[in-house]
Amino acid sequence: MTLLAQTLIFGLLTGGVYALMSSGFTLTFGVMRVINLAHGALLIVAAFFTWWLWDRTGIDPLLLGLGLTVVMYGIGWVLYKTVIARVQRIDPELTLVASFGVAVAASGVLSLIWGTEARAATPSYFNTSISLGEIVIPRAQLYACVGAVLLLAALYALLRGTFVGRSIRACATSRNGAALVGIDVERTMAQMFAIGAATTAFGGAALAVLYQFVPDSHYVWIGRVLCIVVLGGFGSFAGAAAGAVILGIGEALTAAYWDTRWTTAVPYLLIIAILILRPQGLFGARHRLEGATT
Amino acid sequence: MNRAAKLSLAALGVTLLALVPVVSGNIYLQNLLIMTFLLAVLASGWNIIGGYAGYISLGHSAFIGVGAYTAGILANRWGVSPLVVAPLGGVAAALIALSLSLVTGRTRGAAFVIVTFAMLELLGLVATNWPGLTGGADGLVLPLPSWSVDIQNWPFYYALLLLVVLSVLMSIAIKRSKLGLGLVAIRDDEDKAAGIGVTTPVYKAIAFMASAVLVGVAGSVYGYYVSYLDTSALFDITLSVEVVLAALIGGRGTVWGPVLGAAILQPLIEVTNSSFGGASAGAVRLLLFGGLLVAVALLLPRGLLPELERLARRILRHREPSLTGARLADRPVPEFLRRSAPPVAADGTAPPSLLSVAGVSKRFGGVKALDGASFSVRAGSITALIGPNGSGKTTLFNVMDGTYRASAGEVRLAGDDITEWSRTRRAFAGMGRTYQLPRLFDSLSVLENVAAVTDEFRLRTLLASAVSGAEAERATELLEFVGLGDYVDARASELSYGQRKLVELAQVLMLDPAVILLDEPAAGINPTLIRRLAGLIRSLNETGRTFVIVEHDMHFVLSLCDPVVVLSRGTVIADDGPQAVSSDPAVLEAYLGDDFVAEDIDAPVGAAR
């Protein structure tokens, strides 16, 4: 019983972080129909920034993650203006290819700057934990998960309560309609993409504390993000959160009760299973775009 | 360039390549060409599903792995050379492709990309975690080549060169076949394709198998060349990306593009490997690779070959004869349409109902677009379906032709309950449909647009050439009949709006349909063309073909149709002869009162798209 409880706690804590990591991707898809395969690379870029600043200054990496939100927003904006928006105009299908190219090039740049050694930010609490009877809660995981959930709540509030959020949801429902009521669609799209990129800041910081990473790690992370989004239904915000928790728990259960070698297969097995049984995802509505609404 | 010239140039190229190992003896050059051939086979295969059908696969290198492991395992068990069992590697790859296409039957676009990526990773993991079969992470050691060192890598070289030739030949054959046209149709407009008899799941499954089979064989040869199989190297995402890149650079959807792309990319990879020595070489390579992907997407979205072709055409000022002035000639109904026409009841009794809907409803969320609509279409009639905007006419068409499933009610065709039938099955059963805004396959020529249509599923027809022979003749005859005989070789995208409508009609006729649904045929075309269209409909009707026409042009309707069915708010409010309907007070109130006049006068004249 303790093993199960412990495993579920691991899964939940991981799932919370996964949820933030995939929220930006699913929003970008929901609103813009853009599959941004560079999302994993953005996470790794944020993780490298976090690690580097932490190494230089000793400031808590998770706090750095919050600060980096602005930086990642800017990177997202530039990426949208220079590549994504242009390719979208030429041939939306090629966005996949172009964003994948961005991911590959980004890992090249990271290798040139920081080399290919594995990095990890190790603040004082990285290997300590809180004990609740026989159950152990790793501090780093706990802090990262709490931060991620708070940020998700903030993101939700932003989309629900602000003008920007309403514009974004309007564009998700109908671009033409949004343009008719005077929303600057192009600008809103750029904001949307940038917000999606901004979510990778804390996500990347959490990654830097919880895992080791190299420039090439973006493949692993885009794989996870894709699985979560397929699970939850493309473009569904709540679906992504649920998908993230399912994946987190699924991985933990596989490691605890089955064969740890198969842990990495869990996301891909889930993807294929979901696409056979329920192609619209667990929470997605068929043939309909849910957009930024819950 | 004509075909003979192309062929002899290709033969020259192959001969030169075949001479290389004999003349040079440089094993590095052999290695470079072997890797180029491998990439060319991969890219050519990828092109069939990714280029022709538009289904981008990000996991194509998995078939290399499947082929290599199949041949490697069998060769070790049976004690034979992996080259002997290489074809089995191809079979295994095709089977994996088949099962994947069964699994992913319903996924399109992005979801398909993700599934292929997941397949690659998953197959890699299965190979790694099944040590009993594959040797797992320890890898599988194959025997070293048994032949003399003097022969160098010739067997690998020629085997892969042969596979490149076969890949190109297969690409050409598919491109010219009905299968190939169907695949392009799927890429351009999958829903429409299903309506003209393209059995999309079958086409996609065949294409996916075709795209995997030679790759699997190449994988077997390559595995033996490496002589040591390792899951991380054989199920490698980088190779999959190289494949996509090669096809994009050369021009996807073209026959030679992927080969050209491979011939550019592989040497480029080699150059970057050996010229950026030292610790940052890999990083520079990644940067170059990623940058190239972005650059190709931004600057060369259609690929080298199509761009070059366009450039060449511009330089040579090679223009097709101007089409705008071509006359629309009157032609009799083609023989095969007259011959196969369903018999009309000749004894004077009321003809039976051919198509009927009963109590059909269709809901979209909370909106009820159709609310218990019922009417039936007599065989041999020209039935009009009219109603104010938003009354559910097009939705009803979509329910009748299978685009939508009805929320309630049933649809019958010639006595059969077809409510649950797929669109393609309805097309085979004799139902054709045109769209309000004509939907043509813009990457195809006018002739190909019509030749892509299939009126029944036969594997032989599917694989036979569609751009020459009987099918092409039939298509040409139909195009002549609708008056577009001069346009057979034009691109569909070059046509005017009215001409597109005529091509769509020819597509429908290719199905040899019993009942033809026309969605606003007269909207947006000039009066001459409207008269011509009315003439075509009449002469086709004389052969016994039944029409259902949604139309706002009341003169067109009243002069052509009998009976007229009126739809309002998703239900039928009148179903009678034209005179009776036009004086029905309920109809006048619901519809004619305001809309009739406005629509009739404002109907645009001319052929703007």
Place this chain on the structure above:
Amino acid sequence: MVAAAALALTAAACGADGGGGESGAASKEPLVIGMSLPLTGPVADRAKPGLEGYRYWVDEINRKGGMLGRQVKLKVLDDGFDQRTAISDYTKLIGQDKVDLILGTFSSDLNLAVAPIAERYKYVYVEPSGGADEIFERNPKYLFFAQPATTQKLPKQFVEMLKRAPADQRPKTVAFVTVDDPNTTQLEEILKRDLGALGIRTVLSSTYAQDATNFDAIVNRVKRANPDLVVSGAVAQDGINVVRSMQKLRFSPKMLYQVNAPTDPAYADGIGEGATEGILTYLGWSAEADYPGNREFVAGYRKQFGAEPSEDAANSYTAGQVLAKAVGEVGKLDQPAIAKWLHANTVETIVGPLRWDAAGRSQGEMLLAQFQDGKLRVIGPPSAATTEKVIYDKPSW
């Protein structure tokens, strides 16, 4: 067809200038030694010191007058830890650049792919890494492993130490946490057999994928099994992650034997200074070992690169030593003769005297080392030990 024609033309052009021409031993042209290393990618952090070991060896040999009277030049390519590239690189070195000699690359994966090429074109291939069994299974005649022992004999000294341990200090139970890699899975098999023979019961055996990132769930299983001894079969950073997870979950086994990771220069940083105490590992080479030339190597390397040499640097230096000795003894660049000489003789190196069986397996022994006061000390075999103290009960972290 344009593509095919263009390719054929390039091909013909390349073919024409392909021949570099072999010059005799008397020539003053520098002697070129080719290699391709995984300088980028997942094992880059091990290949870089490896390259420095080669560089140091070349500089040293050139100072002493070169090889066969010719200066030695390295031609180094990067394969990004990609087998296709590694194969293509070595084919290029042999077939296009016509280098005089080649030296081996890093990791079992790459050496497995490259060895057949060397074998086929009859180039002596001394490899600084790659001790997995498959490599020698095909009975290569030109391959020589430059570490003291292959995986088969890697944990021998650890087992010997347990045999020597006082009965009450000897662990009763063992758990294996192993990455799915040819090297480590073999290690696990061997140890299961040998420890079983000592009456040590295996309570858990778990293998994780090479790209595993989260070790908490795995380590939690280990914790629940509560073994006295944990054997961590790691390849690189994964070992650090395993230890970090143990720290997080507050599980500190009495004894921890971990391979490969502890010799990583980032190890102490990764798991925290002070947490290293008592951890056991094997060493293919020790900076303190008293073999001829070792002191000079350590001092010279430190001077040239401003850092302590790692085991990988020592391994590639050893590979160089082996090749230079054989070429010197044979007196000409005759590959079959060089291979023949190596099969028949013993070479003194900084990892001790090396000799090989018919398939190129080295016949020496690995050292057993333990972190004591923050430094790795050799504790076995007793003849090579730098300290007599052995910590059987690892302090808790």
